[in-house]
Amino acid sequence: MNVNQSAPPVPPIGQPQPIYPGYHQSSYGGQPGSTAPPTPYGAYNGPVPGYQQTPPLGMSRAPPSSGAPPTSTAQASCGQAGYGQFGQGDIQNGPSSSTVPMQRLPGSQPFRSPLASAVSQPAVLQSYGPPPPTSTQVTAQLAGMQISGAMAPAPPPSGLGYGPPTSLASASGSFPNSGPYGSYPQGHAPPISQAQGHPGVQPPQQSAPLRASSFTPPASGVPRMPSMTGPLPPGQGFGGPPMSQPNHVSSAPPQVLPPGTQMTGPQGPPPPMHSPQQPGYQLQQNGSFGPGRGPQPNYGSPYPGAPTFGSQPGPPQPLPPKRLDPDAIPSPQLNELPPQQKTRHRIDPDAIPSPIQVIEDDRNNRGSEPFVTGVRGQVPPLVTTNFLVKDQGNASPRYIRCTSYNIPCTSDMAKQAQVPLAAVIKPLAKLPPEEASPYVVDHGESGPLRCNRCKAYMCPFMQFIEGGRRFQCCFCSCINDVPPQYFQHLDHTGRRVDAYDRPELSLGSYEFLATVDYCKNNKFPSPPAFIFMIDVSYNAIRTGLVRLLCEELKSLLDYLPREGGAEESAIHVGFVTYNKVLHFYNVKSSLAQPQMMVVSDVADMFVPLLDGFLVNVNESRAVITSLLDQIPEIFADTRETETVFAPVIQAGMEALKAAECSGKLFLFHTSLPIAEAPGKLKNRDDRKLINTDKEKVWDWKTLFQPQTGVYQTLAKECVAQGCCVDLFLFPNQYVDVATLSVVPQLTGGSVYKYACFQVENDQERFLSDLRRDVQKVVGFDAVMRVRTSTGIRATDFFGCFYMSNTTDVELAGLDGDKTVTVEFKHDDRLNEESGALLQCALLYTSCAGQRRLRIHNLALNCCTQLADLYRNCETDTLINYMAKFAYRGVLNSPVKTVRDTLITQCAQILACYRKNCASPSSAGQLILPECMKLLPVYLNCVLKSDVLQPGAEITTDDRAYIRQLVTSMDVAETNIFFYPRLLPLTKSPIESTTEPPAVRASEERLSSGDIYLLENGLNLFLWVGASVQQGVVQSLFNVASFSQITSGLSVLPVLDNPLSKKVRGLIDSLRAQRSRYMKLIVVKQEDKLEMLFKNFLVEDKSLSGGESYVDFLCHMHKEIRQLLS
């Protein structure tokens, strides 16, 4: 059958392609030469409609934009007040001593105005013609705000009811318009520049900078902006009241308002999706917070040749008043302020870049259109945006995300910018049902076509020449002959006429069937096997774990991964139980009862049986069921408390080796393996030492390292065998996760940890994780290689894998959740015209035992202007890389050193932008690139995470566990993990079916009259305010009052009312989005558990000493100024 029924020429842009009902390799374009037999793989539907015509070498690219990227400018004269002064109890944390309501500058609102998106989006899309504004003067005048904020509290839009952090003792309900925010003392309003702030008259070049953020410009003569400056973006709806009310303020209207007029008059309705709503805020930060950290040490030499920003032309700066920081730029309003207000709030939290706003804007702007991958160097939508992907020649962002989609041409530029060049690759990512899995291409015995020199695989960027008889490799430029059976004519553009019929010539991602040359020992692999290895020591039996697990396995074995439409899984299973000895089970189908074989010589592990150990589930079902029934009974009265660990893995690996297959071990383990055996461990967790000696706490690096080399050696053997290890831990005390997780980590496995496991409390979480883990599709015995075009190369790798050389990432197993982060460095000059290419090739054995190659290609732009780099960065991916970099760093350096390194790098990134890309402005301004305006807040979350800045309550095991988890997280997971999502549940109408809009992760955003869900991918809290209406309490908890709610509750009662259904439905939906089950914890306001909850309010100062967002922004600003001075 000839499926290529369309005219061969490349379709014009936008013209829908015919659907090819069956993609058959053998008949492209009627070529008779193909030797490949027709392949049965699913229909290849050809390019999607709207396919863009792309030149063969991926030459199409976004229109070059030469202007400086848009920026956010935080005007931060923070130094003057002394960084150390923050945290003495004011704005952010709402000290109880303050009776002044939360102050807010008029400039505070635009961050949640749609305007921000209007600016940021073009930058991301690169879709605007004229150069973007050189910088977005988003200025947060920290010191200025301190003063002016006190004088000019921003009004909460009515219905929003931003409450003051301190003054309202027990407000509930919405904030009255006539309250302290009802009027704005005009005389004290910060002076606002008319130059830029006049409604409707700003030229785009001037107004755009203002749109990106809302920071009040510096007081030093740099024009100040009212909050709503900037023209309405085209097409931007304006939900506020008519503009005829000059004094009106709503959070939405992007109008230019006369200075000082915003704060009076009725409040307009807020845009529904923005603005955290805070009626009746009454919370106060518990505990007292000491002074913030002192000034940071100077970081080396300043930037060579850095211009002195202080010398920039600009309005003369008034003499600084007496401040701690001589460089600080004072607010002109300072002297106008009553003295008692000068020490109040320095910065308005609403005036600094908001993750919620950025996420919301991206959803609104990019969530409706599919992301089409035909254009080189496109920055994809954020991971928090739901979008569809159409593969038109580059890999979907679900497979690869980059820190930047525009790479500096030279290493000098890259060094100057300090922006890490990295890709976060998830080769087997699960796609939404709307998107097709990669097509499988079968080239028959000849195998996939590759470059003779660099071995890159055929891809859309290879250039066919000489009438199609040869092709030039896009990675190494080598000219290769086209094999006769692959020959095809070229069209007038030089593209093969069958390009759209062949996935490897038109798509970013596809698979090749591998030939026997790609198989171990030149032999096609057997289907993989799963071995369940169950700890049956006293602890495992006592908690009910063994009984629960065995019961579950009886049904779970019906859900082993299978390929395509296969009726049953090809995977064989085996069973081992153990304490200080191992018990193997013969479950051969011909047996009436399972047979146990005990191996007590754990020092020299061997597998006592081959036949009957690994079996087909359906064939041996009766024997397996009998075994699973018997195991809990056999060990019901055990007194054995000691366990071994390394011999268990050894046994599983040997069993796979004997069966000549790859596979996965599922280990269910409870305790530190202290029994005499290889890999025996001792308890090295000295809590006394940790709690008393702070320096020791920071020098925990040895506790992150395995205490013996046995496990690395074992892991190496496992990788060689394609033996992946998933570890389920059920510890009651220290089990040395750092050591026990070595093998899972190096074999591409997963670790799950259920501390103090109790069946009644934890079974849902454990079983949910287990089901997902057993069912998920895994590639076995995998090797991943990332090739790059000349000029850059992969130099460093992060993730759960093993490397025996510098290029090949070896994964005994790789599932759809695991990512490998790859860093690139220059080894030559890159070329703007040809860009840079990545090709990730993953060779693996499918769960049906088929050997395959999965190929992902991605073309990036290259730039000679730093501004282009900064315009095309992706902060979420940067954070993913930086977190992994730091989390690996703790193995070798004290966490303090690691944190300082991160801070320095971030400061250098932002200083380089400031120096090279931003328009001249006062040194008192903190100017952030639009694409990186969340870098400080997110980086701060990494810095104060449990691994880098542990609180006293976090255990050594938990830190090692988290460290291990983050190592293989994708970008979406690190995003939510470091900046949790906080959802108000009772704000939106109960009939609303959409997820409620999130609010910023700060205590200040909590209202005692409401209920919130907080999730970070691992934890899920339901926070209940003390003033929640009694009806709500009844509807959700089925009790009469707040005081009757059980703190720490983990299951909500199933009640037949709309609120209960909605909340439980939302919880289910959140859980479904995450790769691990999140156990619910109900936290009552001012309850003991609240301290745990507050740890996740990451914009606040943390109890372990982590800075608040505002403080950190000041800190960062100071670092940047030091670099620039």
Ligand SMILES: [Zn+2]
């Ligand atoms: Zn090549």
